[in-house]
Amino acid sequence: MKLVEISSPDFDLEKTLNSGQVFHWEKIDNGFLGAIGDVPACVQQEDHILKVHFGETRKPTRETRPLPRLVTHYFALDHPLAEICASFPDDALMNAARDFCRGLRIIRQPKWECLATFICSSMKQVAHIRQISAALRTRFGERREIGNHVVYTFPHAQHIAHASKTGLRECKLGYRAKNLCATAQLVSSGECNLEAWSALSDAELRERLCALPGVGAKIANCVMLFAYERLRAFPIDVWIERVLRQHYLPRRKKMTAQQLWEFSESYFGEHGGYAQQYLFHHARVAKSLISRDSSESAKDAVSYRSLGHRPSKSSSRVSKR
């Protein structure tokens, strides 16, 4: 078992793994047990040092990077976090979220693993998504040993594409089984080349993702943010929608989902996805600080009009966005 130690200033492992962007890491005593792609790993953080124990990889492995590079890349330790946080808008809630989420990074997940997991996430809460992820891994993934623990890699698209319906159903997927299977077939057949999509513009990538079964606007934005490094992508789930409507736009009760998204795109800027993740984690974990009663937060709200914005007239064309 190999051990890698990496300096990780400005990084909070626990917040990063528990902020709803990744669902397979399990807490064990001092660290987290899981896998980076196909490589089993146990990660613990002591102050500014990240200690990663690696289990056996099966040979030949698809992973070619040196192990320290693999860790740095996966946890995005190269993201300029200070600059990213400095680019957030300056308002009371954003500042509170930035302080609360210090060290939280948007990690770089394998594309298929991320896409498949978020297809399974629709209409589910974090605890459920974790169960589904674990079930898919133990049933269809490959078993790996690490120390005296066992982890399972995420099943490749080909494996899911050929899985039986009952097998998938037993993973608690419900109606999502059909979508996951259909998307797995598109991916494994080569009809949809997730790696090649890296070259697409944000708009084109979003369009391609939304064309996949089980992928709508929210999930497409999650995959863009967590697997394609599109740090501007701004997923709007119920938590973020509540934050937007209650805190940022309390006077504009009639805004459509499309208008909320357009506001967020312009207001939160080039690292909007990071801002979203900070607001999301802050809202979920420190929810007592956020009033459920919209009237109380009105004084802190940002005026949409002050940004020089008008509701878009061209917003009537696309349904999946």
Place this chain on the structure above:
DNA sequence: CTCCAGGGATGAT
């Protein structure tokens, strides 16, 4: 436009 699907965790009573 509305309604519905499937289901375990979570929180309220």
Place this chain on the structure above:
DNA sequence: ATCATCCATGGA
């Protein structure tokens, strides 16, 4: 212990 609520997509 029972009950309501949470959740995003797509099809009727």
